[in-house]
Amino acid sequence: MQNILEICAELIFFVLTFYFFFSGAERGLGPVVLNYDQCTSMNITNNGHSVVVQFDDSDDRSVIQGGPLDNPYRLKQFHFHWGEKGCHGSEHTVAGNSYASELHLVHWNAVKYKTFGEAATAPDGLAVLGIFLETGDDHRWLHVITDALYMVKFKVSTTVNCFNPKCLLPSSLHYWTYLGSLTTPPLHESVIWIVVSKTKISFSMQLGKFRMLLFTGEEEDQRIRMENNFRPPQPLKGRKVRSSI
Numbered sequence: 114m115q116n117i118l119e120i121c122a123e124l125i126f127f128v129l130t131f132y133f134f135f136s137g138a139e140r141g142l143g144p145v146v147l148n149y150d151q152c153t154s155m156n157i158t159n160n161g162h163s164v165v166v167q168f169d170d171s172d173d174r175s176v177i178q179g180g181p182l183d184n185p186y187r188l189k190q191f192h193f194h195w196g197e198k199g200c201h202g203s204e205h206t207v208a209g210n211s212y213a214s215e216l217h218l219v220h221w222n223a224v225k226y227k228t229f230g231e232a233a234t235a236p237d238g239l240a241v242l243g244i245f246l247e248t249g250d251d252h253r254w255l256h257v258i259t260d261a262l263y264m265v266k267f268k269v270s271t272t273v274n275c276f277n278p279k280c281l282l283p284s285s286l287h288y289w290t291y292l293g294s295l296t297t298p299p300l301h302e303s304v305i306w307i308v309v310s311k312t313k314i315s316f317s318m319q320l321g322k323f324r325m326l327l328f329t330g331e332e333e334d335q336r337i338r339m340e341n342n343f344r345p346p347q348p349l350k351g352r353k354v355r356s357s358i
């Protein structure tokens with residue numbers, strides 16, 4: 114009799130564990146893992162909206178995976194958003210506080226979609242890692258990017274080889290994640306946002322170098338300083354924001 118009760122208790126325990134594990138409500142968010150190759154960066158471009166470092170995304174040498182992602186997403190580019198002064202310039206806020214700038218590492222789901230353009234219109238097409246930048250001591254590796262900015266003051270492109278953006282990331286990637294959109298037109302709702310809570314990059318003189326970029330091309334008469342290229346946060350509208358811990 115005793116054995117039968119023990120077997121029943123174990124069976125109930127197993128069923129409940131199985132249910133909770135697969136119910137999703139209890140399934141925690143694991144760590145985000147970045148596997149970036151040392152040398153897939155190609156160029157840095159002033160595209161008239163931001164400054165973008167583009168990567169060779171012809172294979173899976175540089176990918177992000179884990180966390181809320183069901184498969185690896187390929188690194189396509191990273192870019193920045195910033196303000197003209199103070200701590201305004203980020204596109205996300207934490208408890209209502211904004212930061213001077215925000216770095217976006219843009220990845221696309223090459224497992225499900227053939228091209229970036231196709232992925233950019235699909236709800237699970239893109240994964241963007243957002244990192245806040247704040248004013249403080251200059252960042253030792255950000256110099257590689259900010260020292261190249263004078264070459265892309267106007268709307269031009271120049272080569273950047275072997276820049277691994279992992280050096281720009283905080284050691285602990287505690288993050289918030291939600292399903293959102295591109296922050297620039299056409300605002301496709303195709304982004305799995307992963308916003309890192311710990312600001313890592315601090316810069317002060319370096320921020321000034323972003324602010325000397327121009328929205329305009331060399332051949333244009335007007336010289337319009339590139340700043341405030343950020344979209345303010347939008348209403349959540351019922352979106353669920355999950356935390357990694």
Ligand SMILES: NS(=O)(=O)c1ccc(C(=O)NCC(F)(F)F)cc1
Binds near residue numbers: 230233297298
């Ligand atoms: N600021 S953001 O949300 O990370 C951001 C990331 C990528 C793009 C982009 O590639 N737009 C071109 C596209 F996809 F054809 F529409 C725009 C915004």
Ligand SMILES: [Zn+2]
Binds near residue numbers: 192193194217296
């Ligand atoms: Zn962005």
